[in-house]
Amino acid sequence: MKIRNGFVSNSSSSSFCIYGVCIDYDDLKNVTDDTKKFLLDKHNEISTEEHQKDNFEDYFEFFMEDEPYTIVEDIEDRTELSFWTMPYTDTVYVGISYDTIKDEETGKEFKERVRNLVKELFGDSINVNSFATHSEVWRS
Amino acid sequence: MKIRIGFVSNSSSTSFCLYGDQIDIAEASEMIKNNATDEIRQLLVDKQNKRAENSTYHEAVANFEEYAESQGDDLIESVEDLGLKIYYAPYDDYVYVGMPYSDIKDDETGAEFKARVTEIFESLFGKTSRLGLMEEAWRDG
Numbered sequence: 001m002k003i004r005n006g007f008v009s010n011s012s013s014s015s016f017c018i019y020g021v022c023i024d025y026d027d028l029k030n031v032t033d034d035t036k037k038f039l040l041d042k043h044n045e046i047s048t049e050e051h052q053k054d055n056f057e058d059y060f061e062f063f064m065e066d067e068p069y070t071i072v073e074d075i076e077d078r079t080e081l082s083f084w085t086m087p088y089t090d091t092v093y094v095g096i097s098y099d100t101i102k103d104e105e106t107g108k109e110f111k112e113r114v115r116n117l118v119k120e121l122f123g124d125s126i127n128v129n130s131f132a133t134h135s136e137v138w139r140s
Numbered sequence: 141m142k143i144r145i146g147f148v149s150n151s152s153s154t155s156f157c158l159y160g161d162q163i164d165i166a167e168a169s170e171m172i173k174n175n176a177t178d179e180i181r182q183l184l185v186d187k188q189n190k191r192a193e194n195s196t197y198h199e200a201v202a203n204f205e206e207y208a209e210s211q212g213d214d215l216i217e218s219v220e221d222l223g224l225k226i227y228y229a230p231y232d233d234y235v236y237v238g239m240p241y242s243d244i245k246d247d248e249t250g251a252e253f254k255a256r257v258t259e260i261f262e263s264l265f266g267k268t269s270r271l272g273l274m275e276e277a278w279r280d281g
Contacts, residue, residue, distance in 0.1 A: 015155030015156075015157070015275065015276070015277035016155075016157075017155065017156075017157040017240070017241065017242055017275075019242070097157070098157060098240075098241035098242050098244070099157055099159075099241050099273050099275070101241065101244060101250040101253070102249075102250050103249060103250045103251035103254075104249055104250070104251065105249060105250055106245075106246060106247055106248055106249050107244040107245050107246045107247070107248055107253075108246035108247065110244070110250075111246075133242045135155055135157075135242075136155070137155040137277040
């Protein structure tokens with residue numbers, strides 16, 4: 001039995017339980033060429049002329065310096081995957097929450113769906129053995 | 141995208157994401173005594189007697205009534221003998237009971253998982269239509 005002593009109310013805390021992978025911000029540069037083009041085009045479309053970037057590497061370096069979570073936000077527009085970033089670390093969790101398993105989907109199919117979506121985004125740069133169940137608690 | 145600002149370290153916190161229900165602690169024991177099926181009663185007695193064989197800390201019981209009496213208000217913790225999890229909500233009068241979504245089997249669909257949890261739950265607490273997603277974050281200490 002697990003007894004919880006102390007309680008953080010819902011208004012100031014949250015949690016997740018996903019199947020997916022845990023990567024560093026720096027790993028985001030390994031997205032597929034299609035995704036790099038998507039990110040660059042999106043950035044240039046909404047940026048003022050002075051902030052336009054010529055290539056993905058410039059875009060990546062620009063945001064990695066101060067606002068790496070912007071890259072995550074941009075990537076999320078291209079996928080069904082969810083991303084959770086951890087303050088004070090370089091860690092990013094990528095996956096899908098278990099509670100979204102569809103009624104007609106098996107546990108195996110759910111995990112395959114997540115792995116395929118990650119592959120769509122990152123190609124073969126993510127080791128298939130790194131997929132696992134991840135659970136974290138956060139205080140806002 | 142969800143960005144979390146602020147972080148409670150793993151050493152002092154945990155969370156759960158269950159398919160299950162909240163149960164009033166004051167009513168839990170009576171619910172089990174009144175609704176547990178014969179099969180579940182025997183299963184709980186057998187598990188208790190198995191523990192008694194392996195540990196002097198536990199005492200063997202002759203039947204479910206004796207088992208329930210020996211457990212008192214802790215009878216609710218019998219859910220763990222059935223594969224369910226229990227989480228106590230400090231400062232509240234209820235517990236969360238259910239099965240973590242991550243326990244879904246590879247060959248089981250989402251619907252079958254919910255049906256499995258419902259069957260176990262109802263075999264102990266009786267018929268219910270209240271089962272659903274239970275998700276909370278906690279800080280220990």
